[in-house]
Amino acid sequence: MNVMLSRNGNVVSLLPRVFSRRFAATKAEEVSKKDDLDIETLNEQFYLVPKGTPGLTEEEIEQKRNKSRLNASHRNILFDKRPEYDEIQSFHTSVRYKRRMVGRYGMEASDVPIGIAWPTKDEVADRKEYESLLYPETIHDMWDKIAKKNIELAESIRARDEAVGQNLKKLDKWIADLNAKVAKKEAEMLAARERKERLIEEVRRHFGFKINPNDARFKEVLAQKDKADKKQQKLAKKEARQQKLLAKIAKSNQEKTKGNKSQDSEVDKDAE
Structure with a gap:
């Protein structure tokens, strides 16, 4: 028997469903057998587009x-x-x-x-007035100014390159002068250190025994020796300057004497 129980316990027959499926299959076979299927006929049959309905415009x-x-x-x-x-x-x-x-x-x-x-x-006149106030110079004046600026820039570059070339020529002399200055400074530092060591040794010989350099007596005698040594060096420098000045005067006198002799010989030649 074609029956079944539903979820709530009621008995349901399967025959209506079977008949409905078979009926739908039969209708589908009949429709498929038709060769000349027309859309307009279907529309009229199923009333998809009612008769007399006007078409929509493009705007709609x-x-x-x-x-x-x-x-x-x-x-x-x-x-x-x-x-x-x-x-x-x-x-x-x-x-x-x-x-x-x-x-x-x-x-x-x-x-x-x-x-x-x-x-x-009016707008053209206003624009011209605005541009004349904003850009008082003409285009040719601006071009001339730019050209002048470029010439000045090129001249400054050329002058700088020339100065660099001249400095490169003096580079060897500058290096020699620097080395001489460094050597002179090192010699002065070495002489100062030797002088200090010599004064310390003289102070130690003055006392005749080993004494602490931080002792007040040592410092006093060292200051006296330093003062006397500086005075002696000052006198030596003064004598050296005097000797140098005398030598310069003597040289100048010799040159004057030679000049006078040459003038006298020229006078004698003219007299002859």
């Missing part, structure tokens, strides 16, 4: 296809078209805004004469 179709929920102006901006404002803002009526629309969307998107894109005589 576009409205139904528009699911973005954007207003017309914003949707035009999305598709790079001129926004259709109803002049809801004050700037929509300004010349600047209309010029911008012409420049962005072309002549066909303009609702005003294309001549609005050109400045008026």
Whole structure:
């Protein structure tokens, strides 16, 4: 028996389901056997499109296809078209805004004469006055100034290169002078150290016994020896300067004597 129990315990027959499936299969076979299946016939049969319904216009179709929920102006901006404002803002009526629309969307998107894109005589005069105040110099004057600046820059570079070349020629002399200065400094430091050691040794010989250099007596005698040594060196330098001056005077006298003798010989020759 074609029966079954449901979840709530009731007995359900399977015959209606079997009959419905067989009936649907039979109908499908009948439809498939038809060779000349017509869409219009099906529409009339199943009432998909009622008779006498007029077709939709392109505008209505576009409205139904528009699911973005954007207003017309914003949707035009999305598709790079001129926004259709109803002049809801004050700037929509300004010349600047209309010029911008012409420049962005072309002549066909303009609702005003294309001549609005050109400045008026007053605007041209104002612009000329503004540029004359902002740029008082002409283009030729600016070119001359730039050329002069470039010439001065090239001259400064040339002078710097020349100075570098001259310094390179003096480099060997500078190195020799530096080495001589360093050697002189080292010699002075060595002489000062030897002098200090000599004075310390003289002080030790003065006492005749080994004494601590930090002792007050040692420091006193060392100061006396240092003072006497400096005085002696000063006298030696003074004598050296005097000897140098005397030698210079003697040399000058010799040159004068030679000059006088040469003049006398020339006078004698002229007398003969």
